[in-house]
Amino acid sequence: MARQKVFSVCGMCTVRCPIQVDVANNEVMFIQGNPHSGLKGALCARGAAGYALTQDDERPQYPMIREGKRGEGKWRRASWDEAFAYVAERLSAIQEKYGKESVIWSDRGGPFVDLHQAFVRGLGSPNYHNHDTACARGVQHACKSVVGIGRKELVYDYKNSKHIVLQTRNILEAINVAEVNSVLDALDAGCKLTVIDVRATVTAGKADNFFLIRPGTDYAFNLGVIHALIDSGRYDKEYVDAHVNGFDELVKFIRPYTPAWAAEECGISEKALLKFANQLADAAPSVIWHPGWMTARYQDSFYVSRTAYIINALLGAIGAKGGLPFANKPGDVGAKGLKKFVDLFPKPEGKRADGAGWKYPHIDAGPGMINLAYDAAVSGDPYPVKAYICHRHDPLMAFPDPDALKKKWEALELIVAVTFSWSDTAWNADVVLPMSPYLERESPLAQKGGLKPQFFVRKRALAPRYDTKADWEIIAGLSKALGLEPLAFESAEQMWEFQLQGTGKSLADFDAKGFVELCEKPNYQNIAEVKIATPSGKLEIVHPKWEQDGLMSLRPYVSPEKPPKGRFRIIFGRCGVHTQGHTVNNKLLFEQMPENVLWLNTASAKALGVSNGDPVKVSNGSYGGVIKAFVNDFVHPEAAFMVHGFGHKLPPESRAYGKGVADQELMVGGLENWSREGGYICMQEHFISVAKA
Numbered sequence: 001m002a003r004q005k006v007f008s009v010c011g012m013c014t015v016r017c018p019i020q021v022d023v024a025n026n027e028v029m030f031i032q033g034n035p036h037s038g039l040k041g042a043l044c045a046r047g048a049a050g051y052a053l054t055q056d057d058e059r060p061q062y063p064m065i066r067e068g069k070r071g072e073g074k075w076r077r078a079s080w081d082e083a084f085a086y087v088a089e090r091l092s093a094i095q096e097k098y099g100k101e102s103v104i105w106s107d108r109g110g111p112f113v114d115l116h117q118a119f120v121r122g123l124g125s126p127n128y129h130n131h132d133t134a135c136a137r138g139v140q141h142a143c144k145s146v147v148g149i150g151r152k153e154l155v156y157d158y159k160n161s162k163h164i165v166l167q168t169r170n171i172l173e174a175i176n177v178a179e180v181n182s183v184l185d186a187l188d189a190g191c192k193l194t195v196i197d198v199r200a201t202v203t204a205g206k207a208d209n210f211f212l213i214r215p216g217t218d219y220a221f222n223l224g225v226i227h228a229l230i231d232s233g234r235y236d237k238e239y240v241d242a243h244v245n246g247f248d249e250l251v252k253f254i255r256p257y258t259p260a261w262a263a264e265e266c267g268i269s270e271k272a273l274l275k276f277a278n279q280l281a282d283a284a285p286s287v288i289w290h291p292g293w294m295t296a297r298y299q300d301s302f303y304v305s306r307t308a309y310i311i312n313a314l315l316g317a318i319g320a321k322g323g324l325p326f327a328n329k330p331g332d333v334g335a336k337g338l339k340k341f342v343d344l345f346p347k348p349e350g351k352r353a354d355g356a357g358w359k360y361p362h363i364d365a366g367p368g369m370i371n372l373a374y375d376a377a378v379s380g381d382p383y384p385v386k387a388y389i390c391h392r393h394d395p396l397m398a399f400p401d402p403d404a405l406k407k408k409w410e411a412l413e414l415i416v417a418v419t420f421s422w423s424d425t426a427w428n429a430d431v432v433l434p435m436s437p438y439l440e441r442e443s444p445l446a447q448k449g450g451l452k453p454q455f456f457v458r459k460r461a462l463a464p465r466y467d468t469k470a471d472w473e474i475i476a477g478l479s480k481a482l483g484l485e486p487l488a489f490e491s492a493e494q495m496w497e498f499q500l501q502g503t504g505k506s507l508a509d510f511d512a513k514g515f516v517e518l519c520e521k522p523n524y525q526n527i528a529e530v531k532i533a534t535p536s537g538k539l540e541i542v543h544p545k546w547e548q549d550g551l552m553s554l555r556p557y558v559s560p561e562k563p564p565k566g567r568f569r570i571i572f573g574r575c576g577v578h579t580q581g582h583t584v585n586n587k588l589l590f591e592q593m594p595e596n597v598l599w600l601n602t603a604s605a606k607a608l609g610v611s612n613g614d615p616v617k618v619s620n621g622s623y624g625g626v627i628k629a630f631v632n633d634f635v636h637p638e639a640a641f642m643v644h645g646f647g648h649k650l651p652p653e654s655r656a657y658g659k660g661v662a663d664q665e666l667m668v669g670g671l672e673n674w675s676r677e678g679g680y681i682c683m684q685e686h687f688i689s690v691a692k693a
């Protein structure tokens, strides 16, 4: 058969880069970044290993219904019809007994969730959630509290930037390919890079300024910079007068937080901090102070992101070219957005189980806080929660303290996992509905805001190798069994045509490039003409509604506790060749990095009698494991850093089994430590013991 080009979307991580797949005889010949997009053919190592996922015979291959106890691994194979009927019957019985709201859903978020949200609405439940309380909810809420919109409604305009500041953001290893390309292009063109981290990353290696700070002191760092900018008068006065609310309160609040104080608190030089603040003012407004991505770390991470937005505002960077311009929605460029599945059903009237939007009025009630929904299952307050559909989400790896979480789940009568690989969550579920890997499935059309908003399509490159289905097919199958006819699409084309109604675009428009741009040139909106959706209509340094709810807009600084002797603060992050916990068993990526190691500072290691490469025992409470030490000078002495996603103990995963240590297990009691302001779990508020094994 002749070689065919298929435009699709990478599914190896949440970034979802556009790809072109060359296929012949149902085999992949080549995968590359979509050459028509900003990727110019590039992909990361994980994207290049996508075919190994398809070929992996250690993933779930057919629907399964639990036979033994939860987590025991005894399954019976079911046909899809049987599995759909089983889930539909159980859901209906539970809803009849406990009410429509008793069903909750969580997923990985992202551009395809409209269909999921519609399904949950169709069930009559208000309880749709995504995974984000373990990732970027704090940034989301910080952006909403300052700018009145979500974090993705501002663009990071790296290409045109003159100074990029990456704080808790390892952009060259925690990868988004288009961003990596743009940052490297900007650096080539003379843009400055400042990195603030607790260890030297690959990104730090490219920086003009690298600040290695004491873990958890970022808020002090930012307060010191704000002080320097205001004290020297080097902020954008005109912009602040026109677009910022609460500047006078900021001036008063910032007084004690001098650069000298901040430098001492973070363990850096005052002179370097002042020089850096001046460089920012020189580059303004083409500055990006990145507010962070994986920021579910500390009680004050919300305020770190919030002050990042405030610094961007002081420099006039919000709305600026080369700064953080406003992302265009289709309507902003005179186009129509995709028709929404969610509008097929009325909004359920019931309150959310997690309290988002009512008990916690400032928490975004779109995706809510799934960890609080688990608490509702345990307490029965505000009502019983009994069934859980967990779609492309592995809470037992993504949330702290898996034993405590499993205990909470005992209150659930039904757990359904939709997944393409084995995960701790799927293993502990009652029903596993195996999804086809991304090369073997279509997804709903997706819409992406930006300087040039677009629609894009994930087409199926290969026929499924096993008895697995696409996400839309799974939703359609369940919908049919439940009588939710509007979502029971018969084909991907039928679904896509529904979405395109009223847009003036047709499926054929995707043939040339795999995406359809809704305007020709990047569109920069002028902040003077943008309606800022905050109570004052300006960027809010002080948020009146928040203050009313008893939340502080500007919180006094609290110094992080120092770890006791022999203990370290747990620090975690990503590496370039794995995605979260779900690629360790990928044959190609496993070869690249089969286990994680523990970064320890040379002096700290010496005090423990540990040398580079020694096995060390890490523990907290009843959890523990052995991991190799990576001893070096470029990590803070209070930190014990490991890459997240290892320490798998699932029998079907022959490669990943028993390799490395799981950081989430070392966060005992961590499910209860969440930020009320930011609505996320604080995962780095834990000390662990480290000793020579």
Ligand SMILES: Nc1nc2c(c(=O)[nH]1)N[C@H]1C(S)=C(S)[C@@H](COP(=O)(O)OP(=O)(O)OC[C@H]3O[C@@H](n4cnc5c(=O)[nH]c(N)nc54)[C@H](O)[C@@H]3O)O[C@H]1N2
Pocket (backbone or CB within 6 Å): 013, 014, 135, 136, 167, 168, 169, 170, 171, 173, 174, 175, 176, 196, 197, 198, 199, 201, 213, 214, 215, 216, 217, 218, 292, 293, 294, 295, 297, 571, 572, 573, 574, 575, 576, 577, 578, 579, 580, 641, 684
């Ligand atoms: N290769 C790869 N790329 C990915 C992913 C992946 O799994 N693999 N996942 C994607 C996802 S979901 C996300 S959220 C993003 C995450 O993107 P990032 O948030 O950039 O990634 P992390 O590695 O979690 O954290 C960034 C850095 O924060 C540092 N850090 C830890 N504690 C502190 C602190 O107290 N202060 C400061 N200043 N720094 C600290 C860590 O050392 C780390 O280098 O990556 C995305 N891209």
Ligand SMILES: Nc1nc2c(c(=O)[nH]1)N[C@H]1C(S)=C(S)[C@@H](COP(=O)(O)OP(=O)(O)OC[C@H]3O[C@@H](n4cnc5c(=O)[nH]c(N)nc54)[C@H](O)[C@@H]3O)O[C@H]1N2
Pocket (backbone or CB within 6 Å): 011, 014, 107, 108, 131, 134, 135, 294, 391, 392, 393, 394, 395, 397, 398, 399, 400, 418, 419, 420, 421, 422, 423, 435, 438, 572, 573, 574, 579, 580, 581, 582, 644, 663, 664, 683
């Ligand atoms: N301790 C600790 N906890 C963390 C982190 C950490 O560094 N340390 N990182 C946090 C971050 S940044 C995030 S984003 C979360 C990530 O955690 P999750 O939100 O759970 O996301 P993933 O691990 O990407 O994917 C979850 C599951 O979905 C399956 N899956 C992946 N892709 C697909 C797909 O396309 N379709 C389907 N059906 N299934 C798929 C995988 O098999 C995986 O088991 O964890 C967070 N939790």
Ligand code: SF4
Pocket (backbone or CB within 6 Å): 010, 011, 012, 013, 014, 015, 016, 017, 043, 044, 045, 046, 047, 048, 175, 176, 177
């Ligand atoms: S960053 Fe890499 S793994 Fe993630 S979508 Fe892009 S190519 Fe795929």
Ligand SMILES: [Mo]
Pocket (backbone or CB within 6 Å): 134, 135, 136, 293, 294
């Ligand atoms: Mo994330």
